[in-house]
Amino acid sequence: MTLDTNPRQLAADDVARLRPGTLFDLSGRVAVVTGAGGGLGSWLAAGLAAAGAHVVLSDHPHASVDGPLAAIAEGGGSADALAEDLLDDDAPQRLIDGVLERHGRVDVIVNNAGINRREPIFEVSRESWDTIGALTLRVPFDLSRAGAVSMARTGGGSIVHIGSLNTAIGLQGVSVYGAHKAGLCQLAKSMSIEWAHHDIRVNALCPGFMLTPLSKPLWDDRERCDWILERSLLRRPGQPDELVGMCLLLASDAGSFITGQTVYVDGGWLAGTPWTKP
16 A cells, blocks of 8 residues: 655635535435434434435334434435344344345444343343343344445445443443443444454444433432432433434544544543532
């Protein structure tokens, strides 16, 4: 490989290229979002569609993505749906095959599907370990690998694993979930190393404590809510739409030099807390 060591000189054309609408543009690209009917996945899918991608929303056959699909269509975006029970052994490959059959390519994969059970370690069953581990770690491994084969043929792509703040901190009652989310972030590093020569970037996006329909009981618990807010610099829950900007950065050419990273969107949780209360 010949390396060009001549620094780029800024020109007028570069100014137009640096406009956010150009940097983050995903027009002509096909994105897949798993768990797209949920509180985070639906917003991530909508964000990718708003940036110009055609988005394939995937969720369990018993889950509905009709609401997000309708919202995306009404908002001027392009999307369709492919239902899969990702715990089936061949479901990740079936999903990618279905996307390729319909659209001929896959450029972005957002591994958002997951499951959590709040159980003390002494009460964790083998079934809980296997189910959480399969959906949180094995499925993203299989789905990314299947998608990367196509990406390598079409010039590259971007894979975004949705991790968790629990990757960086321990939390009571979620030992299995935390362990596998940490593994998912490590997987992003390994995949980024092995697939860099195919121009495939892989990163992990880790939300902090978000307010979604599934997490609402946590915020309605006064004791737990206060515990979270005391440790959050912004003193409020995160909203799902606040993940969209980072997801678009990692998925688009705006993040073309970002790979193998774990990025936290956590309201300042990991930064620490002040000595005094405001």
